[in-house]
Amino acid sequence: MVLSRRGMLLGTAGLGAALGVGAVVPGTAAAGIAPPAGPFPALPPLPGGAPVRAQFEPLEQRFGPYLAILPGMVNDVEVDDAATRGFLGGGWWRTPSVPTNSRVQEHVFTFSWFLANEREWNPYSGSVPLRNRLDAAIAHYLGLQHDDGSWPEYSAAEKSKAATGFGIGYLAKTLANLRQANALPERRGEIGTALKKGMTWFLNPDNPIWESPVHYANQNASGLASATLALKLDPDAALQKKLADRIGFLAAHGQSPAGFFYEPTGMDINYNFEVMLPEIAEIHVLTGDRTVVSMAGKFAKWFGYNVLREPDGTGSLTYVGMSARTTVTGYDDVVADPDRTDLASVFVPEVPALAPFFTSAEDRAATREAWRTDPSPAPPLAKQDTSPRIIAHAPYGEKLPSAAVKKQAIQQLPYLSSKDFAVQRKDTATEQTYVYVRRPALYLAAFFGERPSQYARGSAGLLWHPEAGTIVQSQQDDASCWASVLPSGSPDARGLLTASYRVGDRDWNGDRIVPGSAPVTVDYALDSRIRTKLTLTKNTVTRAVKGTTALTEQVPLVLKPTDSVSFADGSPAGFGKTSSATTDALVIRRGDTTIRIGWGTALAAKVVATDVTILREGGRRLHVLRVPHPGTLTTTITLG
Known part of the structure; x- marks a missing residue:
């Protein structure tokens, strides 16, 4: 049964009712994944006054709050109990925060990024404590994968579309970082095997996740974006053919004739704009795929009827009453980092009708300069508000509209034109x-x-x-x-x-x-x-x-x-x-x-x-x- 819910990389080479602690998870591939023996020293704390904002380049400022919580997250990795070694405890990301929820493990990407990327402000690149605890976290993550390639979320036996779709992407990005750092060679091989199994499950047209219409289309899009990156790292002609087929299926069955993306069978302001659109944007950045550009264009025409600008220029109010899942009543005209819609701005040059909904390049530059000149350390993120997507998407860059392009596009909104x-x-x-x-x-x-x-x-x-x-x-x-x-x-x-x-x-x-x-x-x-x-x-x-x-x-x-x-x-x-x-x-x-x-x-x-x-x-x-x-x-x- 499938349950649904609510490099290009900076510094990477070549590509810009859950079971309790200690429970054995039947039907998983856990027996084939050996947890590391350690040692697992704690990750040292940051020096006083860090993270220092002035040290960050503009496009990497969003890494500051993640750096501030990195020691806490890493040191919360379970290392004492051999049965759950590598579980990312502490309640930092996703609920339920239990060892059988594979989505909790998505911060392996975060750990791997800081391990692999040297920066003036990053004292943890090449860190042995970080590497060893990351090794344990990856082993636990891979051990949760079912024999058919899927991963669980809300219960140990669940075959979760979301956990598998997003997980393939975070593991692919982790693999790219480990290759860059030349770290954990045996674990890299295991990740490659897990990715192939995950894609085989996710891209199978007979999998119930490919219903028509597609429910929770953002989750399908996540799996397709994830597979796009994974196949860039390790090409596979048969899986590539299935990927192209599923992208076409999503375009035909995951987007309403009205223009919105199904969540689950209706529109949702948040999931459509903040999750789905950036996911298909990743496919576009990696491949230039024209199908997803067409999807973005249809969505832009729809969105223009449902997000209404205030005449005073402060922002826009949404048709939130018809959102099928989440409550987003409005968008400010200027949004500072972190902004999880940023990656979707790569569509703006080809889909200018999207420009009204993004912060202008000039306004974003101003908010980043204000952040840089603030003398206080970069603030830590609150638990649960630590989505790895923010930094996973950041390295792809952005194409925010200029103020002039945005102004012209605003004038073309249906109710203004x-x-x-x-x-x-x-x-x-x-x-x-x-x-x-x-x-x-x-x-x-x-x-x-x-x-x-x-x-x-x-x-x-x-x-x-x-x-x-x-x-x-x-x-x-x-x-x-x-x-x-x-x-x-x-x-x-x-x-x-x-x-x-x-x-x-x-x-x-x-x-x-x-x-x-x-x-x-x-x-x-x-x-x-x-x-x-x-x-x-x-x-x-x-x-x-x-x-x-x-x-x-x-x-x-x-x-x-x-x-x-x-x-x-x-x-x-x-x-x-x-x-x-x-x-x-x-x-x-x-x-x-x-x-x-x-x-x-x-x-x-x-x-x-x-x-x-x-x-x-x-x-x-x-x-x-x-x-x-x-x-x-x-x-x-x-x-x-």
């Missing part, structure tokens, strides 16, 4: 329909059909104004999604919403249109209990709701401390507070823009501040407007 369109993006395999409507005074994103996971919320999800920015952002939970809420607390956005679409008096079923003066309407229902008509004009969003019981209209508002917010009766609604009034509207004034949310009759309304903050510099905070009503209500948001 046009003031009037309506478009649907559909996933036919899963009956998902994403709706994007731009009118002169607004942009709205919405979703109808099968929700891809328990976290996603349907209905209207994102409302943006060209001068004011994002006004409404639906979240992934019942208490802060844009919805009509039943007395049980369940929102219609959590159910299957069946919908029909019209523009004016015409049915509309997916083609891109320019509405002009015609309203765009979506009639949708949560079975027989709640029916809603969503209408968009040039400057209004109206939700006319009819329910079979009492309901509460719920609108998650993105507010700034500088907004003037009050109820129609004059009662103030304070930022960061809970406010209430019996009235018929709420009014938000942001700069020269006025947003009025009216419901036509005096009702007891409340605005509740949440603890959700959005963007680093913008000071945005999510507040939820709730208006209880007997079951029939029309709410109109007017933007002007």
Whole structure:
């Protein structure tokens, strides 16, 4: 059974319910891997004041925080218990932190990099204590591999797609480092054997991990990127042919016709942009593969509808309500290292539509200079926040857009390059329909059909104004999604919403249109209990709701401390507070823009501040407007 979840190298030659401690793991290759006998002296601590920031080259600054924790990680390697010798204990990376979770061992790459690469700031290159404990860690890692080539994660018998896919890559990079350092020759041979077995399992087209559509596509991409590097190190014509075949399969079955990558069968802002895209970028860097460039181009067109820039330039807010797995509400315009999206920037020269989503080269240079001139030592990483991907991808470099290229690409974003369109993006395999409507005074994103996971919320999800920015952002939970809420607390956005679409008096079923003066309407229902008509004009969003019981209209508002917010009766609604009034509207004034949310009759309304903050510099905070009503209500948001 397959369980899924949530050199080019700097300094390398030639390529830029788990079992407890001491348990024997049946069905693994452990018997063929001999653990080293030692000795295992502790790795000495760093000298006082290290890591010294000024010693790092810009592209290697992200190694500083890893160097700061290296002695702690290395000295937490189990060396006393022969049964689990080499287990990377201490809880530094991945859970469960147990000897049978092979993902815990991925920091063998980190250890090997510091062993192999001489730098002014790296006192551990060639270190015997580091080498000996790395030897034990590799032996334990290889001993967890099943006879068929897979590795476990959550239980000893599991054949994990993620553990195997990512593991092949970390072991291949470790092998490259050991070759560079001319270290551990017998272990290098064992790694080569393990890599071939792992690729044979992963690239087998009959393996259940290659379902259609591909679930958790980022994990498949990781295995393909990993195999790409492994086959650069040790070519194998038969495996290379299978690799090319699986890359084509992933392009055909791992990416929705809508443009997103399946996580597991829907889109996920985080996994799509921060994991999947960098993984296929590694394939592109190593081979120039055109299939993955095409995948990146399709994704860029999709992403442009779902990540909305704030007019003040501080960053972008996301359609997080439809993310199937993780919660990323926004991206700052400038992100300092470590930034795990960096490797994906290699697509920008060929896919300029991706440029808006990366920090500009000039801004990144400024953040790196600020880091370099800080006199304090590079700070250590917190446990669990130690992803080896950050430094594993760093040596490939980056192609961040210039400020000018980024500015030009921003102007081409769909909702900025046009003031009037309506478009649907559909996933036919899963009956998902994403709706994007731009009118002169607004942009709205919405979703109808099968929700891809328990976290996603349907209905209207994102409302943006060209001068004011994002006004409404639906979240992934019942208490802060844009919805009509039943007395049980369940929102219609959590159910299957069946919908029909019209523009004016015409049915509309997916083609891109320019509405002009015609309203765009979506009639949708949560079975027989709640029916809603969503209408968009040039400057209004109206939700006319009819329910079979009492309901509460719920609108998650993105507010700034500088907004003037009050109820129609004059009662103030304070930022960061809970406010209430019996009235018929709420009014938000942001700069020269006025947003009025009216419901036509005096009702007891409340605005509740949440603890959700959005963007680093913008000071945005999510507040939820709730208006209880007997079951029939029309709410109109007017933007002007």
